[in-house]
Amino acid sequence: MEFLPAEIAGIFLIKPDVFCDPRGFFSETFHQEKYKTVVPYNFVQDNMSFSQRGVVRGLHYQLQQPQGKLVFALSGEIFDVAVDIRRGSPTFGRWVGYNLSAENHRQVFVPPGFAHGFMVLSETAQVYYKCTDFYNHGDEYGILWNDPGIGVEWPAAEVILSDKDAILPTLANANPADLPGSAG
Helix, strand or coil, rough: CHHHECCCCEEEEECCCCCECEEEEEEECCCCHCCCCCCCCCCCCCEEEEEEEEEEEEEEEECCCCCCEEEEEEECCCEEEEEECCCCCCCCCCCCEEEEEEECCCEEEECCEEEEEEECCCCCCEEEEEECCCCCHHHECCCCCCCCEEEEEEEECCCCCCCCHHHCCCCCCCCCCCCCCCCC
């Protein structure tokens, strides 16, 4: 198993060991003892989504109950993005993105304090993610998926968005009180 740090501190690309034979494959998707050095959080909620090609979900975050997320694709392929939105962070406004697929078995850990989203690249995709805090509908925030000030290099221009995600503010127009505090 490999834990590869991203250019932004706290984010890791994880390459689990995958054991293949004529029957298929086996892989541990999470093992607390192995992950604890890079994921020093407890997971309290697991989520799964199913989406079609071109769907963008995000960029989402929670403020009062920030969620760290361990994300991977159970089927299909996605482009997964994390944006540092922590006021005072030396990497504020920077992003990283990774292709995660059922074939490459890769995972991304996104710590609390980051906006997160993904774009579906395959016909459909099932995305599974473990969260470090509970989802709270009243604590939903987001940043516009194609914010030019952030400049995420999404792999496709034609997207399908929820009505809510289509009207999210840019990072520059977000209320500073609605952004996580300094990274310390």
